[in-house]
Amino acid sequence: MPLRGESLVAFLSDGAFEEQRGSDWSPRWWRAEDCGLVTPVMILNGRRIEERTEIAQDGGADWLDRHLRLNGFDPIEIDGRDPAAVAWAILESEERLKRFTADPNRLYPARLPYVVARTVKGFGFPGAGTNRAHNLPLEGNPHTDSAARAAFNAAAAALFVPPRELEPALGALATHELQRRPLESGHPAARRAPPAPVRPAPSPEAGPRSPMAAIDDWFVSFVDANPGLRVRLGNPDELRSNGMGRTLERLRHRVNRPEPGLPEAVDGAVVTALNEEAVAGAALGNKGGLNLIVSYEAFAVKMLGLLRQEILFARRQREIGVPPQWLSVPLVATSHTWENGKNEQSHQDPTLAEALLGEMSDTARVLFPVDANSAVAALRGVYGGRGEVACLVVPKRIGPCLVDAAAAEALWARGAGVIHGDPAAAEMQIVAVGAYQAREAIAAAVRLERSGRRVCVVALLEPGRFRAPRDEIEARHTASPEDLEACFPERLPRLILTHTRPEPMLGLLRRLDGGPRRTRALGYISRGGTLDTPGMLFANRCTWAHAAVACADLLGADASGVLTPAELAAVRGDAHPRILQVSPPEGSSS
Structure with missing residues (x-):
């Protein structure tokens, strides 16, 4: 957290030490x-909620000293009930680090001082x-029970300092x-x-491109354009x-002993460990700089508790009129659900x-780019914000560019945009949340149009x-009734094709929901x-063919007028799904 020239003292509990090992x-x-x-x-008090901590069970301060x-670490053990001891330990810790810093021949890792303040849980209170x-x-x-009042006063006496002593000390x-x-x-923190x-302005893409490759190119130019901002990239797995x-x-793994020929450096900005919460903390703690977190989608969920605490604190600051001013932090969730089958459903x-x-959308932003241009526009847009955590669900495989650079910027600005057809002339709307879904x-839509139906497709980025x-804060971030009607005309039946499970998205988009019919x-x-990916789409009934059948049903039409008998048999599970890939309709990703 502290930038060069700053100092920070962080008080920790031994319970948190056991739970959050980052x-x-x-x-x-x-x-x-x-x-x-x-x-x-x-604060080594030896107890958690219902029992002693592992530290206490394994040997107490002596065990912790060996572990640190x-x-x-360079542990310093003190009496945690003595304020003077705490003050001395802080000064001594900083002196040790200053001596290390002043050594021109210093080698890493630094032995960081670590103060262990021994006490008992609840010191100065009954029990x-x-x-x-x-x-x-x-x-x-204690207001009505004299025994409780006496117990409180007796215990609190250990903490009580008479005003005649306290005031000169404060002075x-x-x-x-x-x-x-x-x-x-x-x-400063x-x-x-x-x-x-x-x-930097993004480089427009026209042909097929990996959205992650486009993000990679833009982010390097972004880092180069901001040399005064300390960079932290939290990486729990394989960045390349x-x-x-x-x-x-460009940034290199941060290591103590770089291996020749590998992208490693003592001062590397890529913080890597197989601990999602730890590397996310390294980025979220760098509030004076520029940050990015990149993770497999399936394992980014391990960061959720930490992200939620950050989001709640930032949202509370907004509520009391002092919104946070640190640069918004994007989390790119890639190698995601629809393209990561090598390790089965665990990925x-x-x-x-x-x-x-489910969090407040003005502070926790969730984005589903549909191609390389919209991925870069979304990431670039996030860095224009303050005090937000944004999750971008981005495919890494090569795919077509569905929007040009100008349309991608409009998609970011509005949160949604038409990528096929004309809503004013359409009789059916498909809402796509995600790249493969788009x-x-x-x-x-192309197949439905061949049967004479007028269909528009809207990409729902956010x-x-x-x-x-x-509440009022979230209302300032969400679409007005006029904007809602412009993107999603109430008169149209619609199919939502989503990266997520369908039920949460239906609940979220209640304003778009015209009911089951x-x-x-x-x-x-x-x-x-x-x-x-085609197999995942088929297994989850999300192929273009399943979508076409659902649209036909919403329009009250016979699906046999849209799909061939063989395609219908595949949709029903009576024929091999490869039928849907052999002669895919124009525009299909199959």
Whole structure:
């Protein structure tokens, strides 16, 4: 978190140490060249909710000391009930790091100081050191129960400092102006407001292109255009295989001992570990800089708890009128549900996008680009925002460009846009949420048009823009009734073809839903395996043919007038699905 020249003290609980082990990587990632001083202080009280912590069970402070040293830390043990000891330990920690920084021959990893403040849980309150200390330590109401009142006063005496002693102490410590030291409320980490970044114009794509490759190219130019912003790229797995090869070569893995010939460097900006929460934390903590998180979609869900806490805190800041000013952080979820069959259903899961769509859409933005141009436009747009977490669900395989650069910018600005047909003349609308879904939707529309039907296809880049707003802040982010009608005319029956499970998307898009007779949704129905993309689409009944049948049904037409008998047999499961690939309709992705 701290930039060079800053210092940060972070108080941690031993329970959090057990649950969130990402901090174990800190000595491997901290660098004097681009990080400020950091002092972790663990409150070692030995108890979690219902029992002792593992630290206490395994040997207490002595065990923790060995563990910390093994993980590259330099522990300092103190009496956590003594404020003077805590103050000394902070000063001593910073002095140790300063000595390391001043050494011209320093080698990494740095042995980061780690203060261990021994105490008992609930010190200064009744029930200290027992499970009572976790929740409400009093066994009665002190207002009406004299025994509870006496117990509270007796325990709190250990914390009480008479005003005649406290006031001179406060006066002695109130030297912020003299020492040029900000109050905690004014700490730089609490008031991040980096300058607006330079966002290069995207290079328009016309032919088939991998959306991830387009993002890769643009992001390198973005980094180069902003040399004053510290970069952190959180990477829990394989960056190159996810289409970010140029970015990896430019930023390099952050390691202590670079291996010759590999994209590694001591000062690398790619923070890599097989721990999704840890690498996401490395990016989210860099609020004074520029950040990106790239992950397989199925495993990005492991970041959800951390992302949600960030989103909630930022949203609360908006609610009280002090919106956060750090640059918005994108999470690119790729190698996703519809294109990742090599490891069976363990790698096919749209849960993250569905869960984030449940958060407030002005702070948690979920985006479904349909091609390379819209992927770059969405990423570029995210970096123009402040205090937002945005999840972009992006395919990495090569696909056609469905919108040009100008249309991609319009898609970002509005959240949705027509990619086929004319809504004013249409009698049926297909709403595509996702890249593969957009291709299948266009293919279905083409086939329906051959039978005389007028169909338009709308790409829904940001579904949260078209939800029913839940408060005034979200209402400022969502589409007006006029914008809604312009994109989704109420008169049209519509099919929603979605990357996600159909039920969450139907619930989110209640404003578009004309009821079961006028609105249907096709999406991931938890069917998968070692299948390619056409196989995934077929298994989940989301091919162009399934979409065409659903549209025909909504129009009250006979599907046999749209599909051939062999194609209908395949849709019903009575013929091999390869029939839908042998002679695909124009515009199909099959």
